[in-house]
Amino acid sequence: MTGVARTTAGARTRRAWRAAGATGRAGLRERLADKADFALAIVNGVTYQVTVLLFATVVFTRFPPLAGWTVGQVLLVSSVRLLAHAVFVLGFTNVREIPYLIRQGRFDSFLLRPAPVLLQVCTSRFPLNAVGDLTVAVTSLGVCLSMLRLDWTPARAGFLVLAVASGAVLELALALCTAGVVLLRPGSEALFSWLDTVIGSFGNYPLNVFPAVLRAAFTFVLPVAFVAFYPVAAVLGKADTVPYGPALTLVAPLVALVWLGVGRWAWRAGLRAYRRHGW
Amino acid sequence: MTGAVHRLARIAPLAECMRGTRLATTGFVVVTQVLLYAELWRALYAHTAEVAGLDVRQAVSYSTLATLATTARAMRGATGESVKTRILDGSIAYWFLRPVSARRYRAWYGVGEALYSSAWVAAGLALGLVLGLVAPPASAAVAALSAVSFGLGLVVLYYLTLLIDLVAFWTVSTEGVTRFYEFVQALLSGALIPLWFLPGPLAAVVTRLPFAAGVSTPVSLYAGRIAPAGAAGPLAVQVGWCLVLAVLTAAVWRRAGRRLVVLGG
Numbered sequence: 001m002t003g004v005a006r007t008t009a010g011a012r013t014r015r016a017w018r019a020a021g022a023t024g025r026a027g028l029r030e031r032l033a034d035k036a037d038f039a040l041a042i043v044n045g046v047t048y049q050v051t052v053l054l055f056a057t058v059v060f061t062r063f064p065p066l067a068g069w070t071v072g073q074v075l076l077v078s079s080v081r082l083l084a085h086a087v088f089v090l091g092f093t094n095v096r097e098i099p100y101l102i103r104q105g106r107f108d109s110f111l112l113r114p115a116p117v118l119l120q121v122c123t124s125r126f127p128l129n130a131v132g133d134l135t136v137a138v139t140s141l142g143v144c145l146s147m148l149r150l151d152w153t154p155a156r157a158g159f160l161v162l163a164v165a166s167g168a169v170l171e172l173a174l175a176l177c178t179a180g181v182v183l184l185r186p187g188s189e190a191l192f193s194w195l196d197t198v199i200g201s202f203g204n205y206p207l208n209v210f211p212a213v214l215r216a217a218f219t220f221v222l223p224v225a226f227v228a229f230y231p232v233a234a235v236l237g238k239a240d241t242v243p244y245g246p247a248l249t250l251v252a253p254l255v256a257l258v259w260l261g262v263g264r265w266a267w268r269a270g271l272r273a274y275r276r277h278g279w
Numbered sequence: 280m281t282g283a284v285h286r287l288a289r290i291a292p293l294a295e296c297m298r299g300t301r302l303a304t305t306g307f308v309v310v311t312q313v314l315l316y317a318e319l320w321r322a323l324y325a326h327t328a329e330v331a332g333l334d335v336r337q338a339v340s341y342s343t344l345a346t347l348a349t350t351a352r353a354m355r356g357a358t359g360e361s362v363k364t365r366i367l368d369g370s371i372a373y374w375f376l377r378p379v380s381a382r383r384y385r386a387w388y389g390v391g392e393a394l395y396s397s398a399w400v401a402a403g404l405a406l407g408l409v410l411g412l413v414a415p416p417a418s419a420a421v422a423a424l425s426a427v428s429f430g431l432g433l434v435v436l437y438y439l440t441l442l443i444d445l446v447a448f449w450t451v452s453t454e455g456v457t458r459f460y461e462f463v464q465a466l467l468s469g470a471l472i473p474l475w476f477l478p479g480p481l482a483a484v485v486t487r488l489p490f491a492a493g494v495s496t497p498v499s500l501y502a503g504r505i506a507p508a509g510a511a512g513p514l515a516v517q518v519g520w521c522l523v524l525a526v527l528t529a530a531v532w533r534r535a536g537r538r539l540v541v542l543g544g
Contacts, residue, residue: 033452040455047462051471058472062330063323104367129458187300194308202315209322214315 019115020123027126038128046132059205069206072147073236078204079144080160080235081228082137084167085200088175090130091168094122095175096196098182099189108276117271148236156235163231166256170227171199173256173263180266183274203227207243215243223259226252283379287387291360292395309350309403316342317412331476336414337502341473343412344404344498348429349470351399352436360388362535363447363457369542382532385441393433400429420507421500424514428497431517436493438524439464445528448535451542469495475504486513489520 031038069077094101101107101124110120150156178191207215207225218224231252233239239246295301317339324335333341362385365371374381407413416422443460447453465471467490474482474495485491496513499505505513 034450034455037450037452037455040459044455044458044462047459051462051466054466054472058476059323062476063327103364185300187298188304190301190304190308194312197312198315202319205319205322209325211318211322214318 016115016119020119023120023123024126027123031126031128041128042131044129044132046136050136068208068241069238072144073232073238074204074206075140075144076148076236077206077228077232079137079141080163080167080232081199081203082133082140083164084227085171086130086133086137087164087168088171089127089133091127092122092172092175093127093129094124095172095179096192097121097125098179099192102186102276111271111274118267150236159231159235162253163228163235166231166252167227169256169260170223170252173259174199174222176263177259177266180263180268180270183267183270198222199224199227203229205229208241219244219248223255226255284387287379287384288391288394290388291391292398295395305351305399309347309399310406312350313343313346313403313407313412316346331473333473333475333504337504338473340407340413341498341502341504343407344501345470345473345494347400347403347407348432348494348498349465349468351396351403360385361447362444363453366447366451366540366542371539372541375536375539381536382529386437389437389441393437397429397433414502416501417503418507421503424507424510425497425501428500428510428514428517431514431521432493432497434521435489435517435524438521438528439489439493441528442524442531445531445535448538448540451540464490464493467491468493469498473504474499487516489524492517492520 031041095118098107098121101110101121106124107121110117110124113120174195175192178195181191182189202210202214202218203224207218207229210218215225219226226248230242230249233242234249239249242249295305320338320342321335324330324338328334330338362371365374374384377384379387404413408415416425439460443453443457446456450456467474467485467488469491474485474491477485486495496505496517500507500510500513
């Protein structure tokens with residue numbers, strides 16, 4: 001019986017992956033239909049992240065060092081956040097497109113097909129922006145690592161990989177929470193761009209520079225500081241300088257998993273409550 | 280005609296106000312973004328009194344006004360009327376079947392959008408003044424000039440957004456070009472970084488472009504970065520861009536109407 005169940009689950013997963021592959025390829029062909037738009041979409045990933053880095057550069061060059069963090073160290077926080085964001089964009093950026101999918105009527109058709117809704121959402125459009133996002137993130141990481149000249153131990157490299165992975169999972173979790181709210185309450189779709197702005201603008205700095213209320217908010221309410229700041233403090237060996245104790249620099253993966261659980265619950269609750277309202 | 284104009288201008292505000300959730304979300308987004316950016320600038324100024332001739336109070340005022348102007352405008356995106364979405368579902372055909380021309384329809388719809396976003400800016404400004412985030416205007420002349428400049432900025436931004444949207448008549452998909460425009464707009468309008476933080480020669484060029492006319496010019500007038508005595512030049516640049524862009528969009532509309540593709544059926 002268990003064997004049969006396992007085979008069925010395996011077959012279901014294979015079928016889902018085949019469907020994802022087919023829709024992904026169709027999505028790529030759709031994006032290739034207009035060559036100029038295709039090229040611009042790749043460029044856009046670069047340009048958007050460049051604006052974020054430009055803002056950070058103005059901050060670094062015009063203002064004194066931030067809370068005892070050197071330019072290279074702050075840049076590592078930005079780079080890890082960028083890379084985590086790029087990984088999220090590569091797999092899950094279409095979660096943020098749900099309001100448009102609903103408006104076009106495509107979301108309703110996803111609900112009727114025999115494949116997971118989230119998988120269909122994620123493969124509904126080829127994430128071209130990710131190419132640009134990844135390029136900027138990898139370049140930025142390369143530049144700052146050459147500035148920092150760290151001694152690489154397996155533990156440090158492991159922390160860096162974990163930092164990027166947990167950052168990406170956290171972004172996915174928060175996007176799923178937002179999607180849940182949007183499905184439950186039509187009209188709240190601006191929360192997606194709000195989330196993007198808050199993580200993009202405030203996840204780049206050492207938490208120490210912010211006043212107490214924001215430090216608490218970004219740690220205990222909206223976990224922006226766990227996307228890059230806390231795990232990067234562990235990579236840099238600056239765990240003793242972070243607010244609320246060094247233990248927090250090690251728990252980013254755990255925080256990400258807990259939030260992923262919350263995101264999964266919010267997504268399911270949103271799907272159950274979703275009714276087509278018209279726009 | 281006046282009745283039609285009134286009804287068209289009412290569409291966007293009514294659509295936005297239809298759902299309490301949308302109003303509540305807009306309020307939440309505007310207030311939190313203003314407060315967060317104010318805290319970020321205050322934190323950056325913690326160990327320095329003045330940067331590029333700007334003290335912390337001016338920086339927070341600038342950031343609050345620029346965030347209000349850009350966020351309030353972006354908020355109408357959810358119900359926003361656009362050539363892009365109308366082309367995709369084929370309903371663009373109706374724009375060309377009505378007694379009001381497509382160009383006029385979009386323009387009066389845009390007036391409603393501008394009034395709606397201006398209401399949020401006004402409410403945000405009032406709150407900012409009460410909370411001490413924004414310094415009151417130095418004089419009545421400064422208040423009047425920045426209000427005029429803000430109005431001209433709305434016209435410039437309407438035309439710029441429309442020009443990008445009209446590209447959909449030729450390409451159907453405008454995703455790439457729209458996002459690229461948003462990047463240029465965020466960077467060169469002064470919404471992200473005050474333009475006087477940029478290197479001198481670059482700032483000189485950027486302040487004369489239409490993007491700066493949208494956010495940087497009115498906010499600079501309000502914050503005292505442009506004195507009322509020197510306001511004639513920047514205001515003339517804004518008026519100039521309004522005229523150039525009006526002529527340009529009129530020409531594009533004429534061509535767009537001739538090559539309309541209606542999808543679906």
